[in-house]
Amino acid sequence: MNIRTSRLAALLAAPLLLLASCGSQTADGPGAGGAADAPSGPYLSTAVTVDGQDHPLVDGKPIRLVVDNGQLALSAGCNQMGGPATWSGGTVDLGAMAMTEMGCAEPLMA
Numbered sequence: 564m565n566i567r568t569s570r571l572a573a574l575l576a577a578p579l580l581l582l583a584s585c586g587s588q589t590a591d592g593p594g595a596g597g598a599a600d601a602p603s604g605p606y607l608s609t610a611v612t613v614d615g616q617d618h619p620l621v622d623g624k625p626i627r628l629v630v631d632n633g634q635l636a637l638s639a640g641c642n643q644m645g646g647p648a649t650w651s652g653g654t655v656d657l658g659a660m661a662m663t664e665m666g667c668a669e670p671l672m673a
Contacts, residue, residue, distance in 0.1 A: 601650040605629045635660075641667035 608626040611618045620626065621640050629636045635657070636645040642665055647658035 601633075602630050604631075641665050 606628040608628065609620070611620060611626065624640045626637065626639045630648070633647055633649065634645065635648040635655075637643065642663045644660055644662040646660035649656050649658075
């Protein structure tokens with residue numbers, strides 16, 4: 564994984580960490596990985612911090628996170644990331660994640 568890919572993965576994962584800390588939300592029926600505390604639905608991140616520092620998002624491009632039936636999908640601008648996820652006790656465990664590395668306009672690649 565190169566530096567740009569590592570930065571993109573960290574940026575896309577930031578909303579996931581925030582979502583994992585929201586333990587009060589529950590899903591109906593069997594949730595992701597069968598955990599009763601698994602979140603479900605779409606979420607939008609309009610602000611992100613990386614290592615305690617604000618990380619500006621590209622104008623009009625919030626990070627979108629979708630959790631559905633044990634799968635997690637993230638999108639930020641033109642690149643996407645997704646794969647299996649399970650929740651337990653406010654912690655999320657990710658399986659093998661697939662990620663695009665498209666040649667986007669520079670502001671989206673930052």
